Amino acid sequence: MNRVKSLMIVGFILSACAHNPISNRSTSPSSHDGQQNVSQGCELTFTGDGWSLTHNQCSNVVDLHLQTASLTYHGQFPDQNLASFLRSEGCESPNQCAYKLIKLNSQTAVLRFEYMINLSEGHITFSLDDQGHSTVLEFKNQDSPS
Known part of the structure; x- marks a missing residue:
């Protein structure tokens, strides 16, 4: 029962990846959580409070484009094994994916991808610098019992 409640809470927190546009809902006015609101084939767009991120998995390498009012970052998703998994399984419902913007300054953005x-289920936290380099800071994956 606790596992079901935990999954329901996680499901509520994470944004559901769907083909239909959804409104950007935040848990608080200063939230840095990104809701996926556009899915066009192999390109997913997540938006948060003052930022948007395009996750393009149309090729063998997942390209990221983070845009804020004053900064732009381009780079690659830092873990190609997870990127391959995402390409093969997708983020469409009932699967869930979300990005969170953890930290942002003029040289580095720190992002967390949850799925x-x-x-x-798991997450990967990584930095993306202004030169396009990405570095994994934390990775956690847990297979749920069937």
């Missing part, structure tokens, strides 16, 4: 796909 619940099939029986696997």
Whole structure:
């Protein structure tokens, strides 16, 4: 029962990846959580409070484009194994994916990608610098019991 409640809470917090546009809902006015609001084939767009991120998985490498009012970052998703998993399984409902903007300054953006796909859930926290380099800071994956 606690596992079901936990999954329901996680499901509420994470943005559901769907083909239909959804409104940008935040847990608080200063929230840095990104709701996915556009899915066009292999390109996903997430928006948050003052930022948007395009996750393009149309090729073998996942390209990221982070845009704020004053800064732009381009780079690659830092873990190609997870990128391949995302390409093959997708973020479409009932799967769930979300980005969170953790930290932003003129040289670096720190992002957290959270997912619940099939029986696997986890997150990867990484930095993306102004030169386009991405570095994994934390990675956690947990397969749910069937």
